[in-house]
Amino acid sequence: MPPSSSTPDISDAAPGKGLRILMMPLPIHGHVMPTLPLVTELVRRGHQVVYAATQTLAETVGATGAEVLIYESPSSTNPPGDLFDTEHMSGQPIRAVREAQATTASIEAYFADGPPDVVVYDLVTFFSGRVLSRKWNRPGLELFPTFASSHEFVFLIKLFEQVGARLDPRHPSMAEYFTELMTYLGGHGIDDPALMNDPAEDANLAFFPKMFQLGSESFDDRHAFVGPCLERAEPETSWTPPADGRPVVLVSLGTTTNEQPDFFRMCARAFEGLPWHVVLTLGSRVRPEELGEIPANVEVHQWLSHLAVLPHAKAVVTQAGMGSLMQALHFGVTPVMVPHSPEQQMIAERAADLGVGPLIRHDRIDAALLRAAVREADAPNYRAAVATLRESIREAGGVDRAVEVVESRARATTPA
Structure with a gap:
């Protein structure tokens, strides 16, 4: 064996x-x-x-x-x-x-x-x-x-x-x-x-x-x-939050619907010059060089433990896979949901019904909509709904x- x-x-x-x-x-x-x-x-x-x-x-x-x-x-x-x-x-x-x-x-x-x-x-x-x-x-x-x-x-x-x-x-x-x-x-x-x-x-x-x-x-x-069942040990990574204290936005499309270089490129450009620090995690189906020139306030990773980033994040732009969404809610982070598959759409609609974050159709998203959704993510109604679900996760x-x-x-x- x-x-x-x-x-x-x-x-x-x-x-x-x-x-x-x-x-x-x-x-x-x-x-x-x-x-x-x-x-x-x-x-x-x-x-x-x-x-x-x-x-x-x-x-x-x-x-x-x-x-x-x-x-x-x-x-x-x-x-x-x-x-x-x-x-x-x-x-x-x-x-x-x-x-x-x-x-x-x-x-x-x-x-x-x-x-x-x-x-x-x-x-x-x-x-x-x-x-x-x-x-x-x-x-x-x-x-x-x-x-x-x-x-x-x-x-x-x-x-x-x-x-x-x-x-x-x-x-x-x-x-x-x-x-x-x-x-x-x-x-x-x-x-x-x-x-x-x-x-x-x-x-x-x-x-x-x-x-x-x-x-x-x-x-x-x-x-x-x-x-969600999460690792108890600290993630093995050298990643650290930005020293200037800028709010962090994590962007990921998970592992099955992540072959979207245009989406990641748009996300990188959407926050250029703005007081946000953007962390893109691409997965295996998009290469960093496909994104072209990267703004100074954006970092790109092929793979990076989200458990290292989420404790420091203000928002996460996610495809709304169940695992990714539960990780975000465990850490009390508001999701901005951009589902790409029917299953992800069902999950995102359920999360939106519970009031935990904004939902944007993937075929309609652009830089302006994304910026507006991320700014909206810190609204009191979202924070309250996230806190409720976070407590439900803790009690589970x-x-x-x-x-x-x-x-x-x-x-x-x-x-x-």
């Missing part, structure tokens, strides 16, 4: 038998990063965590002390494009089945010496997660890095509605989906597709507070809304509550 990249300090870990935990979220940044502080704490408490990930994420995941199970994931090599229409959305179910078809066997083979105590999967890897947990007769736990689902609120259906479409069972992609799903399930000795019909597991964990969930009244105690429990959920679920059918 692959060695751990570090040995965590477990001197004050919880007593008792350590659990063997399989973590298998979709191996892309937006699904993996929210889980890593949880994994670090599980390892510190003496549990053995096996984390299924791609080679690209192996070093990052290994730094938690987890044992990395490296596998190939079709979804991780095919990031979403810019067109989110009915055709794209109708292909979502079949893409999820093909992810399961490509990955289940390698994960199962890794546990030939005996199954884990609990299978922790997410809303995209739920096909393989549910199949493996049932084959092994082990409890499953579903993670929700974005809006959770219940019997009354089904996230995928709401996502279709967001693009003005509906989930049509007669669509050709859906016919392919049903055929390949039955083939996949049959190959693992399961002949009842009802296993896949429940929109949630018997135990579920969401990385945001319950007050942020759409349709929250339909969710019962099967769902634990723990809020974070890493400690998430660890309790995982341990409790693992021990539901595991001898003491």
